[in-house]
Amino acid sequence: MAERLIVVGGDAAGMAAASQARRRRDRDDLEIVAFERGNFTSYSACGIPYWVSGVVPDREQLIARDPATFRESFDIDIRIRHEVTGIDVERREVVARDLADGREVREGFDTLVYATGAVPVQPPWARTDAAGVFGVQTLDDGAALLDWLEREPRPRRAVVIGGGYIGVEMAEALIQRGLTVDLVEQSDQPMSTVDGDMGELVADALKGIGIQIRTGLSVTGLEERDGRIATVVTAEGPMPADVVILGLGVRPNTALAEAAGLPLGPTGGLRTDRRMRVPGVPGVWAAGDCVETLHRISGMPVHVPLGTHANKQGRVAGINIGGGYATFPGVIGTAVTKVCDLEVGRTGLRERDARAAGFDFVSVVAESTNRAGYYPGARRMTVKLIAERPSGRLLGAQIVGWSEAAKRIDTLAVALWNSMTVDDMTALDLGYAPPYAPVWDPVLIAARKAVDALAGAGR
Amino acid sequence: MAERLIVVGGDAAGMAAASQARRRRDRDDLEIVAFERGNFTSYSACGIPYWVSGVVPDREQLIARDPATFRESFDIDIRIRHEVTGIDVERREVVARDLADGREVREGFDTLVYATGAVPVQPPWARTDAAGVFGVQTLDDGAALLDWLEREPRPRRAVVIGGGYIGVEMAEALIQRGLTVDLVEQSDQPMSTVDGDMGELVADALKGIGIQIRTGLSVTGLEERDGRIATVVTAEGPMPADVVILGLGVRPNTALAEAAGLPLGPTGGLRTDRRMRVPGVPGVWAAGDCVETLHRISGMPVHVPLGTHANKQGRVAGINIGGGYATFPGVIGTAVTKVCDLEVGRTGLRERDARAAGFDFVSVVAESTNRAGYYPGARRMTVKLIAERPSGRLLGAQIVGWSEAAKRIDTLAVALWNSMTVDDMTALDLGYAPPYAPVWDPVLIAARKAVDALAGAGR
Numbered sequence: 001m002a003e004r005l006i007v008v009g010g011d012a013a014g015m016a017a018a019s020q021a022r023r024r025r026d027r028d029d030l031e032i033v034a035f036e037r038g039n040f041t042s043y044s045a046c047g048i049p050y051w052v053s054g055v056v057p058d059r060e061q062l063i064a065r066d067p068a069t070f071r072e073s074f075d076i077d078i079r080i081r082h083e084v085t086g087i088d089v090e091r092r093e094v095v096a097r098d099l100a101d102g103r104e105v106r107e108g109f110d111t112l113v114y115a116t117g118a119v120p121v122q123p124p125w126a127r128t129d130a131a132g133v134f135g136v137q138t139l140d141d142g143a144a145l146l147d148w149l150e151r152e153p154r155p156r157r158a159v160v161i162g163g164g165y166i167g168v169e170m171a172e173a174l175i176q177r178g179l180t181v182d183l184v185e186q187s188d189q190p191m192s193t194v195d196g197d198m199g200e201l202v203a204d205a206l207k208g209i210g211i212q213i214r215t216g217l218s219v220t221g222l223e224e225r226d227g228r229i230a231t232v233v234t235a236e237g238p239m240p241a242d243v244v245i246l247g248l249g250v251r252p253n254t255a256l257a258e259a260a261g262l263p264l265g266p267t268g269g270l271r272t273d274r275r276m277r278v279p280g281v282p283g284v285w286a287a288g289d290c291v292e293t294l295h296r297i298s299g300m301p302v303h304v305p306l307g308t309h310a311n312k313q314g315r316v317a318g319i320n321i322g323g324g325y326a327t328f329p330g331v332i333g334t335a336v337t338k339v340c341d342l343e344v345g346r347t348g349l350r351e352r353d354a355r356a357a358g359f360d361f362v363s364v365v366a367e368s369t370n371r372a373g374y375y376p377g378a379r380r381m382t383v384k385l386i387a388e389r390p391s392g393r394l395l396g397a398q399i400v401g402w403s404e405a406a407k408r409i410d411t412l413a414v415a416l417w418n419s420m421t422v423d424d425m426t427a428l429d430l431g432y433a434p435p436y437a438p439v440w441d442p443v444l445i446a447a448r449k450a451v452d453a454l455a456g457a458g459r
Numbered sequence: 460m461a462e463r464l465i466v467v468g469g470d471a472a473g474m475a476a477a478s479q480a481r482r483r484r485d486r487d488d489l490e491i492v493a494f495e496r497g498n499f500t501s502y503s504a505c506g507i508p509y510w511v512s513g514v515v516p517d518r519e520q521l522i523a524r525d526p527a528t529f530r531e532s533f534d535i536d537i538r539i540r541h542e543v544t545g546i547d548v549e550r551r552e553v554v555a556r557d558l559a560d561g562r563e564v565r566e567g568f569d570t571l572v573y574a575t576g577a578v579p580v581q582p583p584w585a586r587t588d589a590a591g592v593f594g595v596q597t598l599d600d601g602a603a604l605l606d607w608l609e610r611e612p613r614p615r616r617a618v619v620i621g622g623g624y625i626g627v628e629m630a631e632a633l634i635q636r637g638l639t640v641d642l643v644e645q646s647d648q649p650m651s652t653v654d655g656d657m658g659e660l661v662a663d664a665l666k667g668i669g670i671q672i673r674t675g676l677s678v679t680g681l682e683e684r685d686g687r688i689a690t691v692v693t694a695e696g697p698m699p700a701d702v703v704i705l706g707l708g709v710r711p712n713t714a715l716a717e718a719a720g721l722p723l724g725p726t727g728g729l730r731t732d733r734r735m736r737v738p739g740v741p742g743v744w745a746a747g748d749c750v751e752t753l754h755r756i757s758g759m760p761v762h763v764p765l766g767t768h769a770n771k772q773g774r775v776a777g778i779n780i781g782g783g784y785a786t787f788p789g790v791i792g793t794a795v796t797k798v799c800d801l802e803v804g805r806t807g808l809r810e811r812d813a814r815a816a817g818f819d820f821v822s823v824v825a826e827s828t829n830r831a832g833y834y835p836g837a838r839r840m841t842v843k844l845i846a847e848r849p850s851g852r853l854l855g856a857q858i859v860g861w862s863e864a865a866k867r868i869d870t871l872a873v874a875l876w877n878s879m880t881v882d883d884m885t886a887l888d889l890g891y892a893p894p895y896a897p898v899w900d901p902v903l904i905a906a907r908k909a910v911d912a913l914a915g916a917g918r
Contacts, residue, residue, distance in 0.1 A: 012898070047833060047893050056893075061833035064898075165892075307898045308891035329886050336890030345890050374506060374520035404863050407896070410889045411869040417887060418877035427788050428876060430869045431795030431804050432767035433624075434506050434515075437866070439471070439523075439766045 002031045005321060006094055006109035008084045008256070010036025011043065012307050013288025013314035014115030015070065020318025022074045030322075032076045033107055035096050037083040040139050041067050046307055048142040049166065052149075053173035059139060087112065087260040089281055111283045113317055114257055114270065118250035118289035118305045125233075126161075126246055130224035133244045136166055148243060149177060155242030156180065159232045161219050163190030165337050167247030168202070171211050172340060174245070182212045182239055184232070189215055193335060194398045195350050197365060198384055201400045205342040214239075250305050252290045267292040267303040274327040276317040285321065287313035294330030297348050297395055297416065298357040304331050333396075334413045336406040345409025348396030348416045349386060360389045362453040368442035370404050372434035381405050383446035385412075385422060392421035392454050397446075404436075411443050422450035461490045464780060465553055465568035467543045467715070469495025470502065471766050472747025472773035473574030474529065474537075479777025481533045489781075491535045492566055494555050496542040499598050500526050505766055507601040508625065511608075512632035518598060546571070546719040548740055570742045572776055573716055573729065577709035577748035577764045584692075585620075585705055589683035592703045595625055607702060608636060614701030615639065618691045620678050622649030624796050626706030627661070630670050631799060633704070641671045641698055643691070648674055652794060653857045654809050656824060657843055660859045664801040673698075709764050711749045726751040726762040733786040735776040744780065746772035753789030756807050756854055756875065757816040763790050792855075793872045795865040804868025807855030807875045810845060819848045821912040827901035829863050831893035840864050842905035844871075844881060851880035851913050856905075863895075870902050881909035 005021060007014040018032050034041075042064040050056040070076040079096070082105070086095040093108050120135040132155065134145040149155055158174045160167050163185030171183045183190060183206065189199040190206065190213055203213055214234075221233035222244060232239040252269040254262075262278050265271040269292030271279060276291075278284040288310035295302040309331060319326040334347040354361045363386045371378040381401035388395050397412035399405050415425055425447035432439055440448075464480060466473040477491050493500075501523040509515040529535040538555070541564070545554040552567050579594040591614065593604040608614055617633045619626050622644030630642045642649060642665065648658040649665065649672055662672055673693075680692035681703060691698040711728040713721075721737050724730040728751030730738060735750075737743040747769035754761040768790060778785040793806040813820050822845045830837040840860035847854055856871035858864050874884055884906035891898060899907075 044831060044833070044893065044898065046891075046898075047831060050834065050893055055835055056833050306891065308889070308900070311898055312886060327886075329883075332888045334888040334890050336892045336895050338892065338894045347888070347890075372503060372506060374503070374515050375509065376514055404866060406892075407863060407890055408866060408869070410867070410900075410902075411873055413888055413890070414870055414873035414877070414879075418873070418879070420873075420877070424788075427771060427786075429791045429793040429806070429872055430767070431793050431806075431866055431872070432505075432765065433795045433797065433865075434503065434509055435797045436795050439503065439505075439770055441767070441869075443869075 002027065002029055003110045004031045004033070004108060005111045005113065006107060007032065007034035007113045007115060008087070008094065009115035009117055009288070010034045010041040010078055010080065011115070011117055011288070012310040014113055015042045015065065016311050016314025017113045017115065017285065017287055017318035017321065018070070018076050019074050020315050021321040022076060024319070024322025024324055027075045034070070034076055034078045035082045035084050035094070036078065036080045037099070038138055038140055039080055041065060041070060041078060041080065043139055044307065045137060048136050048139070049169035049173045051142055052145060052170065053176040059143065062139065084256060087256055089260050089284060111321055112285065113321070114262065114278070114284065114286040114290060115288045115314065116253040116256060116290045119253045120246060120250050121248045122246070123248070125219060125221045126248070128222045128224065128229070130222060130229040131227055132229035132242060133222060133246065135246050136170055137250065157241055158182070158243045158245065159184060159239055159241040160245040160247060161232070162247030162249065164193065164247060164249060165335070167245070168206065168339055169337065170245045170247060171206065172209065175209055175211055179243070182214055184214045184217050184219060184234065186218050187215065191339070191344065194344060194346050194400070195384065198382065198398045198400050201382065202339050202342060202344060205340045209340050250289065252292070252303055254290055257290070262286070265292040265301045267301050269303045274329065275320045276313055276328055285317040287317045293328065296330045296332050298353060300357065302331065302333070304333065306335070332413060332416050334409060336409060338406065341402055343401055343406035345399040345406040346397070347409050347413040348394065350396060351386060354386055354395050359395055361386050361395055362389055362450060364446060364449040364453050366442065366446035366449045368445050369438055370401055370442070371436060372438050375434045377403060379403055381442045383442050385446045385450045387422045387450045387454060389454060392423050392451070394420055394422055394425065408443065422447045422454070426451060461486065461488055462569045463490045463492070463567060464570045464572065465566060466491065466493035466572045466574060467546070467553065468574035468576055468747070469493045469500040469537055469539065470574070470576055470747070471769040473572055474501045474524065475770050475773025476572045476574065476744065476746055476777035476780065477529070477535050478533050479774050480780040481535060483778070483781025483783060486534045493529070493535055493537045494541045494543050494553070495537065495539045496558070497597055497599060498539055500524060500529060500537060500539065502598050503766065504596060507595050507598070508628035508632045510601055511604060511629065512635040518602065521598065543715060546715055548719050548743060570780055571744065572780070573721065573737070573743065573745040573749065574747045574773065575712040575715060575749045578712045579705060579709050580707040581705070582707070584678060584680045585707070587681045587683065589681060589688040590686055591688035591701060592681060592705065594705050595629055596709065616700055617641070617702045617704065618643060618698055618700040619704040619706060620691070621706030621708065622674070623652065623706060623708060624794070626704070627665065627798055628796065629704045629706060630665065631668065634668055634670055638702070641673060643673045643676050643678060643693065645677050646674065650798070650803065653803060653805050653859070654843065657841065657857045657859050660841065661798050661801060661803060664799045668799050709748065711751070711762055713749055716749070721745070724751045724760050726760050728762045733788065734779045735772055735787055744776040746776045752787065755789045755791050757812060759816065761790065761792070763792065765794070791872060791875050793868060795868060797865065800861055802860055802865035804858040804865040805856070806868050806872040807853065808845060809855060813845055813854050818854055820845050820854055821848055821909060823905060823908040823912050825901065825905035825908045827904050828897055829860055829901070830895060831897050834893045836862060838862055840901045842901050844905045844909045846881045846909045846913060848913060851882050851910070853879055853881055853884065867902065881906045881913070885910060
């Protein structure tokens with residue numbers, strides 16, 4: 001009789017695991033059942049802001065593979081609108097509710113992949129029944145928001161709460177749709193995923209397209225009128241709002257795992273080993289936004305919800321379940337985003353992270369251009385490097401610039417991944433031609449500056 | 460008394476060495492004299508095609524630092540239009556001719572930097588006095604060409620001989636100026652710096668803007684009429700031409716070095732140690748397009764004339780002359796270029812190089828997109844990887860694509876520099892957001908495909 005794999009959660013991590021396992025083991029050897037609470041499988045949540053702004057016209061474009069594809073091409077018994085309500089590790093059984101008719105189903109498993117993703121952080125003040133308050137986590141969230149934006153009376157004033165990636169992207173999307181937008185951030189800068197000096201460049205770009213930025217401001221409540229959101233209450237007074245976006249981050253969705261006795265780590269995410277096994281619970285695997293992972297530079301566990309990690313972790317779990325061998329070696333915190341035309345990239349530790357991890361370090365900021373200075377379209381590119389003292393080992397990097405800036409963080413990410421020193425980096429053989437870089441690449445200029453800073457030359 | 464440094468050649472390598480040495484040692488400690496045959500210092504020869512096309516309007520934009528700047532800001536006695544005609548290593552003396560008045564000067568040195576650059580390859584048939592035949596090596600070449608193009612009778616038919624970077628860039632520049640252009644290449648593909656399968660994409664782009672490509676064709680002579688170029692004679696018959704560009708590559712300019720008894724390597728370039736010292740000749744250094752260097756992947760000496768290496772090597776020599784410590788660890792053959800809108804990047808070994816170096820390897824070509832498939836402006840990106848068998852170590856990579864494709868070769872260059880295996884590369888934490896990449900980055904997709912090829916899965 002075939003072994004049975006149950007996947008809890010049908011998005012990136014779960015379906016990557018399922019398809020990799022299927023690739024290595026056919027139906028006679030491995031039966032695969034996947035439960036997904038929502039209507040969709042394997043979609044790009046990261047694409048939602050672009051769908052809201054209208055840049056991506058159709059929701060369907062955000063779906064990588066629909067349930068029918070998984071059924072037909074991968075022989076996976078995918079059950080959408082089925083919410084798993086319990087996992088019994090001893091009895092090797094999950095309980096799920098069919099959201100269509102409320103009926104409960106029980107299914108046994110030999111192997112389980114826990115891939116429930118993340119849930120929005122929701123402080124007490126954000127719990128409201130008022131219409132017009134939205135998260136931006138699922139395609140269903142996006143559909144509800146778009147419906148609200150197009151319904152009469154048309155919302156005109158938006159308040160976006162939270163200045164991280166999703167908040168900033170949503171603020172821009174709503175400006176593009178013609179709303180007025182206030183962006184409220186509790187800390188002293190939006191996009192605190194980069195250091196303050198780099199974050200200022202982002203703030204300038206946001207202001208430049210008309211977004212009102214309110215930093216250092218705490219939200220304390222949401223007030224409604226006739227069932228519709230009317231006011232965001234803050235420490236500095238009320239802000240009128242016809243639509244509110246909650247972009248307060250997410251936390252690992254571990255309720256079921258906790259109830260089943262699966263081990264959680266200090267970040268609140270599930271613990272796994274390098275092969276994505278849940279330690280101490282044979283035959284149970286976990287992957288994606290619900291797990292914590294190793295930060296390779298700080299050596300600390302971190303929770304980094306991001307589709308690219310979810311896909312990789314799911315793939316690793318699936319290869320292993322399929323009888324192969326693969327490991328997930330952790331992350332270094334690489335991220336890129338586009339804010340208006342401004343491009344932002346980061347990898348590794350920010351100054352505050354390096355300090356928290358106990359590193360002594362220097363940090364330098366180097367101004368250069370994305371192309372040879374004389375080549376048309378040359379724009380300023382700012383590269384920040386953080387390097388351990390006295391070793392010179394790279395600890396982190398940030399780039400802010402315009403055309404073709406953000407993805408250059410990958411060059412630094414690979415240097416960081418390989419524990420390069422800034423001194424070694426000055427010799428790197430990077431591509432040079434006038435349309436792409438000055439003869440000293442911006443990355444090399446920054447590395448040279450870091451070498452000087454380490455030498456105390458200060459020049 | 461101050462020590463005396465003489466620099467032979469006032470372009471990238473020589474002036475980088477001079478300014479780095481000056482940065483560490485002041486005039487009382489080190490006197491610096493630099494001889495430059497031409498009229499300019501530290502200019503971007505790589506920018507000449509863009510000046511010819513009109514993309515860069517002024518010659519002055521191509522000059523990074525002029526002689527006056529070196530004199531005033533760096534206290535360097537730079538003598539332009541002075542051609543060094545002899546170096547006497549025993550007597551520590553150089554002989555130079557002032558091209559203005561033919562007067563000969565002799566200057567003693569304690570330390571010498573040999574940085575004479577490269578000279579165009581010129582087969583016997585290319586030696587002609589006919590007007591209208593140009594190399595593209597110096598700003599003076601560029602000025603002469605532009606003058607010819609603007610003089611009556613206006614040239615209409617161009618033949619570019621040689622399909623490397625400079626030939627391809629010049630062919631595009633001349634099409635942009637409204638000439639008809641034939642590009643003649645002796646081998647079976649233009650842009651043979653990438654493998655044939657990738658080169659076809661480049662050839663298609665060139666044809667797309669109206670360039671006639673003639674591959675596998677040998678030129679045997681140039682014919683003039685009334686002192687003007689009239690015909691390019693080939694193995695397949697004559698080609699009419701009003702202007703001819705010679706893009707046959709360059710070789711190290713070592714005539715003076717040979718005469719002085721400095722050691723040359725198998726590529727014809729000067730040999731140096733890691734600190735850019737000429738071995739066996741104390742106090743003599745060399746850097747730039749006149750030297751050969753180590754290819755870190757093949758382990759062989761190579762001659763790679765490129766401004767970025769010249770600058771780095773000059774910097775290393777200058778730091779060492781200045782009393783610091785620096786080494787140049789070799790190159791891996793990274794290069795980028797733009798052909799029309801097509802972007803091309805390469806690093807490491809091509810298939811033929813890997814074969815010549817004795818490697819067993821697999822090569823894979825992966826098609827993907829530069830952005831999430833649903834994001835506007837997503838374009839095809841082709842990534843080729845060559846990986847050692849059975850180790851999986853990356854040996855080389857090539858990228859062809861459109862917007863934001865070429866510089867992504869740097870990601871692969873840093874992986875290659877650090878001897879990563881394609882298996883390790885599948886876990887790399889690269890930046891992901893819909894405007895910049897699909898959730899599986901093109902580089903990661905290619906790495907996965909290479910892993911499969913190594914496993915013989917063929918899937």
